[in-house]
Amino acid sequence: MYTDTYYITRIQSGDTECFACLLDRYSRQVFSLIVKIVGNREDAEELAQDTFLKAFKNLSSFKGDSSFSTWIYRIAYNTAISETRKKKQEFLSIDETMMENVSEDDVAATMGSESNETRIDKLNAALAKLPPDERAMITLFYMKEKSVEEIAEITTLSVANVKVKLFRIRKKLYVLLKEMEN
Amino acid sequence: MSTEQNNDELLQRLFSEMKEEKLPETFRADVMKQVLMETAKIKKRNEFLGLLSVILASLAIIALAVLSFIYMGMTKDFAVPKVVMPKFDLSVIYFYSFIGLIALLLLFMDYQFRRIFRKKHPL
Numbered sequence: 001m002y003t004d005t006y007y008i009t010r011i012q013s014g015d016t017e018c019f020a021c022l023l024d025r026y027s028r029q030v031f032s033l034i035v036k037i038v039g040n041r042e043d044a045e046e047l048a049q050d051t052f053l054k055a056f057k058n059l060s061s062f063k064g065d066s067s068f069s070t071w072i073y074r075i076a077y078n079t080a081i082s083e084t085r086k087k088k089q090e091f092l093s094i095d096e097t098m099m100e101n102v103s104e105d106d107v108a109a110t111m112g113s114e115s116n117e118t119r120i121d122k123l124n125a126a127l128a129k130l131p132p133d134e135r136a137m138i139t140l141f142y143m144k145e146k147s148v149e150e151i152a153e154i155t156t157l158s159v160a161n162v163k164v165k166l167f168r169i170r171k172k173l174y175v176l177l178k179e180m181e182n
Numbered sequence: 183m184s185t186e187q188n189n190d191e192l193l194q195r196l197f198s199e200m201k202e203e204k205l206p207e208t209f210r211a212d213v214m215k216q217v218l219m220e221t222a223k224i225k226k227r228n229e230f231l232g233l234l235s236v237i238l239a240s241l242a243i244i245a246l247a248v249l250s251f252i253y254m255g256m257t258k259d260f261a262v263p264k265v266v267m268p269k270f271d272l273s274v275i276y277f278y279s280f281i282g283l284i285a286l287l288l289l290f291m292d293y294q295f296r297r298i299f300r301k302k303h304p305l
Contacts, residue, residue: 016221020214028205035203045206052213056220105185123196142197
């Protein structure tokens with residue numbers, strides 16, 4: 001199994017076909033992240049293609065400071081978020097008092113009483129109500145299992161900012177899940 | 183373990199159990215097609231830029247030569263030398279033709295000997 005750096009070096013030397021190896025490695029993850037952000041398969045397919053094309057065109061700018069997966073996730077994140085901004089969708093706003101009123105025990109009681117399938121359906125419904133950047137962040141953390149530092153690199157936010165945002169997004173999800181139960 | 187940690191782990195488990203979207207079947211082919219088109223575009227652009235650089239460099243050299251002649255023409259002492267074609271002596275043409283024929287004959291013999299040698303000692 002060759003490393004990403006090996007493939008990148010070969011591509012930069014002119015072996016364009018090698019890009020298919022990187023595509024095979026990361027296309028599924030990138031596509032699933034973009035689908036979660038934009039909420040639409042057709043748009044996500046086009047955006048995922050744009051992401052890989054941008055990655056190919058700018059491969060010379062990849063210096064290896066971060067991992068290739070972080071770099072391509074950053075391109076995917078920026079591409080998807082730009083697209084959502086063009087569409088100007090409205091999202092539910094949840095104020096601080098609502099978040100404070102839902103305790104961890106309430107959440108445990110809500111989530112503990114249902115089947116896994118129901119919980120996943122409700123979680124998907126709750127995620128759909130979040131703004132795209134928050135949806136992206138929580139997906140990167142839980143689904144893609146990226147660390148806070150990697151998420152900070154992908155979103156170009158500070159580590160402290162990411163930690164605070166993740167905490168608030170979790171709280172928002174709990175509020176939404178509790179509202180669904182009620 | 184605290185309730186917060188439990189909830190966090192439950193959230194993690196739910197996310198991991200979420201079905202990941204399947205890629206469209208033609209995705210790989212579509213992206214590689216675009217990548218190869220982009221490569222061809224870059225190659226054409228580089229060829230064009232290369233050709234343009236050569237043309238510009240040649241023009242610059244010619245312009246420099248012309249300017250230098252013009253500059254030299256401005257000085258009174260400089261005289262453009264006359265180009266005189268040498269007179270063609272027909273008597274040497276037979277001698278040089280003879281030398282040329284011998285050279286061609288030797289080349290032909292060399293070719294034949296190499297052919298015979300390769301037949302006798304194949305690789």
